[in-house]
Amino acid sequence: MSAIAERKKTSSKIKENKVVFKVAKKTSKQEDQELSFETLLKEIPKKLMGYAMVLVKNNKDDAWDLIQTTVLKLIEKKKVFMKVKYKTSFTKVILRNAFIDKYRKDKRMVSIEENSIQLIEPGKFEEAREYEEMLTFLESMDDEDQIILAMLAFGHSYQEIQEVLGPISIGNIRVKANRARIRLAESMEMEHE
Numbered sequence: 001m002s003a004i005a006e007r008k009k010t011s012s013k014i015k016e017n018k019v020v021f022k023v024a025k026k027t028s029k030q031e032d033q034e035l036s037f038e039t040l041l042k043e044i045p046k047k048l049m050g051y052a053m054v055l056v057k058n059n060k061d062d063a064w065d066l067i068q069t070t071v072l073k074l075i076e077k078k079k080v081f082m083k084v085k086y087k088t089s090f091t092k093v094i095l096r097n098a099f100i101d102k103y104r105k106d107k108r109m110v111s112i113e114e115n116s117i118q119l120i121e122p123g124k125f126e127e128a129r130e131y132e133e134m135l136t137f138l139e140s141m142d143d144e145d146q147i148i149l150a151m152l153a154f155g156h157s158y159q160e161i162q163e164v165l166g167p168i169s170i171g172n173i174r175v176k177a178n179r180a181r182i183r184l185a186e187s188m189e190m191e192h193e
Contacts, residue, residue, distance in 0.1 A: 037078060041071060044091050051092055055099045062102075069098040130188070137187045145180040152177060 035043075045067045052063035073094050074081050084090045138146055144165060151161045158170045158177075165173070 037082060040081075040087060041074065044071065044074070044088075047088055048091060048095055052095060052099075055096070066095055066098050066102070069102075070095045073098070134184065134188060137184060141180065141183070145176060148173060148177045149180050149184070 048067050048070060049063060052066045053060070056062035056066065070091055074091060081087065081090065138149065141149075147164060148161055151164065158173050161173055162168060162170055168176075
């Protein structure tokens, strides 16, 4: 009979240990629920790193990018995150979705080197460079000359230019326009020598 009594004692101790373990497990989950948002954000990257490394095939930089994206989404959805019961699972779902989004985005990207796509047509590069040089020179000119050349380029008459500039005679505007054109042409020639 002592063997039966001893078995009952051991089974009751095991039951007590299970109850203590369940209570401890519940309190740790409750503590997890009660942690501050900032503390959770600090702990999340540690918990997600392994999963992120598996997703990106052990590329640490990509894993950190995914974790940062996840943390940003958690910050955006703070209220929802704090209400969720299983926070780690919730963050893993966000991480997985971020990985899928990144994968789809990368799949659509086309490498220029692989496809030897020409960005600029032949001759257009030189034209674009000359245009930039001309704009740089125009910016160095005084405001009055800039206005005169710009308005002439847009097809305005000398009389319209006079209305904008104020008390300058049309003859004076023509002289200033001619001198500005000459300076511009000379500067463009000097650039190409």
